[in-house]
Amino acid sequence: MNFFKKESTKDANYISAKESRAISKENKRITDEIEKKRKRKNIPEEEYVTKMKNSNNVVEFDNVHTYFFTDIGTVKSVDGVSFDVPQGKTVGIVGESGCGKSVTSLSLMQLVQRPQGQTVKGEIRFNTGEQAINVVNAPMETMQKLRGNYMSMIFQEPMTSLNPVFRIGSQVDEVIALHNPQMSKEEVKNRTIEMLELVGIANCEGVYKMYPHELSGGMRQRICIAMGLACNPRLIIADEPTTALDVTIQAQILDLLRGLKDKINSSIMLITHDLGVIAEMADYVVVMYAGRVVEQGTVQEIFKTPKHPYTIGLMASKPVVGKDVDRLYSIPGKVPNPVNMPDYCYFRDRCEMCVEACKGKYPGQTSLSPTHVVNCYLYAEGAGSNEKNEMKEGQ
Amino acid sequence: MKKFLIRRLLLSIVILFFVSFIIYSIERCLPTSYVEGKARQMSQKAGAKPYDELLEQLTNSYGLEGNILQGYAKWLSNAVKGEFGDSWVWSKPVTEKFKEVIWYSFAMSGISFVFQVIIAIPLGILSARKQYSRTDYAVTVFALIGISLPTFFIATLLKWVFSINLGWFDLYGIVGRMHEQLPPIGQVLDMGKHLILPVVTLTVVSVGNLMRYTRTNMLEVLNSDYIRTARAKGLSENKVINYHAFRNILIPIVTLLGSTIPTLFGGAMITETLFQIPGIGYISYMSLTQGDVPFTMFYMVFLAILTLAGTLIADILYAIVDPRVRVN
Numbered sequence: 001m002n003f004f005k006k007e008s009t010k011d012a013n014y015i016s017a018k019e020s021r022a023i024s025k026e027n028k029r030i031t032d033e034i035e036k037k038r039k040r041k042n043i044p045e046e047e048y049v050t051k052m053k054n055s056n057n058v059v060e061f062d063n064v065h066t067y068f069f070t071d072i073g074t075v076k077s078v079d080g081v082s083f084d085v086p087q088g089k090t091v092g093i094v095g096e097s098g099c100g101k102s103v104t105s106l107s108l109m110q111l112v113q114r115p116q117g118q119t120v121k122g123e124i125r126f127n128t129g130e131q132a133i134n135v136v137n138a139p140m141e142t143m144q145k146l147r148g149n150y151m152s153m154i155f156q157e158p159m160t161s162l163n164p165v166f167r168i169g170s171q172v173d174e175v176i177a178l179h180n181p182q183m184s185k186e187e188v189k190n191r192t193i194e195m196l197e198l199v200g201i202a203n204c205e206g207v208y209k210m211y212p213h214e215l216s217g218g219m220r221q222r223i224c225i226a227m228g229l230a231c232n233p234r235l236i237i238a239d240e241p242t243t244a245l246d247v248t249i250q251a252q253i254l255d256l257l258r259g260l261k262d263k264i265n266s267s268i269m270l271i272t273h274d275l276g277v278i279a280e281m282a283d284y285v286v287v288m289y290a291g292r293v294v295e296q297g298t299v300q301e302i303f304k305t306p307k308h309p310y311t312i313g314l315m316a317s318k319p320v321v322g323k324d325v326d327r328l329y330s331i332p333g334k335v336p337n338p339v340n341m342p343d344y345c346y347f348r349d350r351c352e353m354c355v356e357a358c359k360g361k362y363p364g365q366t367s368l369s370p371t372h373v374v375n376c377y378l379y380a381e382g383a384g385s386n387e388k389n390e391m392k393e394g395q
Numbered sequence: 396m397k398k399f400l401i402r403r404l405l406l407s408i409v410i411l412f413f414v415s416f417i418i419y420s421i422e423r424c425l426p427t428s429y430v431e432g433k434a435r436q437m438s439q440k441a442g443a444k445p446y447d448e449l450l451e452q453l454t455n456s457y458g459l460e461g462n463i464l465q466g467y468a469k470w471l472s473n474a475v476k477g478e479f480g481d482s483w484v485w486s487k488p489v490t491e492k493f494k495e496v497i498w499y500s501f502a503m504s505g506i507s508f509v510f511q512v513i514i515a516i517p518l519g520i521l522s523a524r525k526q527y528s529r530t531d532y533a534v535t536v537f538a539l540i541g542i543s544l545p546t547f548f549i550a551t552l553l554k555w556v557f558s559i560n561l562g563w564f565d566l567y568g569i570v571g572r573m574h575e576q577l578p579p580i581g582q583v584l585d586m587g588k589h590l591i592l593p594v595v596t597l598t599v600v601s602v603g604n605l606m607r608y609t610r611t612n613m614l615e616v617l618n619s620d621y622i623r624t625a626r627a628k629g630l631s632e633n634k635v636i637n638y639h640a641f642r643n644i645l646i647p648i649v650t651l652l653g654s655t656i657p658t659l660f661g662g663a664m665i666t667e668t669l670f671q672i673p674g675i676g677y678i679s680y681m682s683l684t685q686g687d688v689p690f691t692m693f694y695m696v697f698l699a700i701l702t703l704a705g706t707l708i709a710d711i712l713y714a715i716v717d718p719r720v721r722v723n
Contacts, residue, residue, distance in 0.1 A: 111627060140632070148627060148629035153627045155624060155627075163642075165642050165646070165717065
């Protein structure tokens with residue numbers, strides 16, 4: 001009897017009603033505390049105005065933890081993510097579905113579904129040009145000034161991202177008028193038409209008066225891009241901008257983004273699981289796995305010399321023109337359960353290159369070059385000293 | 396749009412034809428027959444003719460000879476011309492009696508409708524914005540009380556508290572004892588005072604539904620992608636809710652409200668009866684229990700027309716607020 005009971009409670013997917021109640025009570029306590037702190041009136045500036053580590057960066061993610069407090073336990077969607085987005089560069093973020101790519105970007109915008117989703121630890125420093133703002137602690141009013149104006153986001157679902165009951169024109173007008181209150185109605189409209197032209201919409205005046213349902217998916221994605229770019233933001237977050245589109249439109253949209261980036265000299269955070277898109281667009285690549293960054297480097301480093309077994313697996317699983325294979329490689333196994341993650345390398349159970357040290361704690365960072373960083377025991381300071389490393393960390 | 400309207404109107408006529416036929420058949424099959432009652436009454440008077448003779452005489456004079464089909468044909472041929480005949484119970488033309496009583500019902504339902512909208516929609520939005528908070532639970536409990544408690548319970552409770560214990564209002568009726576002596580403005584105020592309890596009753600029982608409906612729709616809209624887009628634009632939370640989200644929940648709400656507008660003329664039978672407000676609901680209830688075929692037929696067909704008009708209005712409004720269903 002006892003034996004069975006132990007077994008069943010060990011199963012991560014099993015949770016008794018009592019436990020669930022205890023969890024949701026605890027969650028409520030935690031989120032209420034955070035929300036209370038966030039909802040204070042007149043949050044002092046010292047709490048959110050900081051300094052950038054490197055003033056050439058637009059965004060610095062520093063040990064960001066974004067958790068979702070659900071009734072079955074805390075889901076650590078983003079668990080200690082650190083990377084930088086330099087000015088005028090494109091940073092690609094790749095990883096499996098559910099690895100925390102989107103949540104990372106939503107944390108930057110503070111658009112995570114609250115109160116369940118909270119950034120509980122770490123800093124996200126955003127450089128507006130005049131000052132650096134830690135968006136994690138920033139009050140709502142400051143965020144509203146940043147959103148759309150300094151940072152904008154292109155969402156992955158063009159079909160549902162536009163409000164169905166308003167005309168295209170008024171939706172684009174809205175963001176321009178909001179951040180440029182000095183502009184007259186006429187100027188705003190002209191700017192909107194200009195933006196629509198910029199994203200390659202032929203019949204601007206006509207589209208201005210149309211409703212979203214009258215446009216195709218590609219057109220709607222262009223509208224979203226026009227909306228995102230309307231205020232010349234310093235950072236564009238493109239969350240799988242081409243996933244819902246067919247290949248010819250994909251190429252057009254990517255060309256468009258690249259052209260626009262050069263035109264207004266902004267940075268792009270490109271989230272995708274399409275490696276081809278990354279190779280074409282990105283300067284830097286961040287590879288995420290189960291809420292953590294496992295490897296980051298320049299696009300050459302990641303594509304030519306992938307180091308982390310997961311990255312190697314990813315590269316092996318993409319089709320290559322001219323290479324004849326019977327069956328594309330796929331990484332065996334699946335992502336571990338996001339609730340109650342164990343403290344060892346999350347990829348261990350799927351990894352084909354495990355070493356003795358992998359039994360230990362989650363691996364620390366190893367720098368292979370100034371830009372290339374990997375979290376894997378395979379490269380931890382001389383392969384021989386792996387065990388020693390583990391011993392040290394174990395203490 | 397024109398084609399659509401014509402098609403809908405033609406369809407409505409066909410529906411009305413069948414609906415009125417069914418109502419007429421049921422009406423005639425009811426155990427309460429006006430003529431039988433009247434014949435029995437008359438036969439009990441001294442020196443009256445025997446019951447059977449009287450019944451035959453009355454049946455002929457009220458045009459009830461022949462079977463249901465013949466009776467219906469006769470009723471229909473008059474109704475098409477706009478002649479609904481005289482009410483048997485009220486001894487005056489049906490339409491005249493109707494005009495006399497409808498405005499009480501309309502005033503009562505209309506005021507209650509306005510309160511319902513003013514209370515339910517903001518509360519629904521509030522409780523959706525603060526989902527699972529204390530406010531949300533409080534509003535939900537209030538709404539569920541309104542939904543689950545029957546009209547007669549709330550009416551009785553209100554009467555007990557405000558009429559019997561506090562003595563603020565009269566128990567029954569639309570006018571007070573001193574009504575005739577009051578100046579014209581006083582007469583209107585007197586009627587208004589008598590409408591307070593019925594209106595409160597009607598509002599309490601119907602506000603919950605609309606509130607829950609608003610809450611559900613608001614929650615759905617708030618979770619949609621375009622709300623996230625609106626927030627990503629940097630709009631303030633109030634603008635997001637009151638403009639972007641509200642415009643979207645208007646679609647289902649207007650549809651619902653549009654279809655209830657015609658029922659404002661339908662009367663509230665239970666509430667009117669409980670408070671003895673001489674509105675259309677109360678009067679038609681009395682006509683029905685006494686087997687007044689012309690009046691009941693008129694009222695029932697009127698209700699059928701209102702229902703049809705309600706769905707038609709809902710469809711038209713739907714096309715107005717939702718650009719996706721605009722008919723070209």
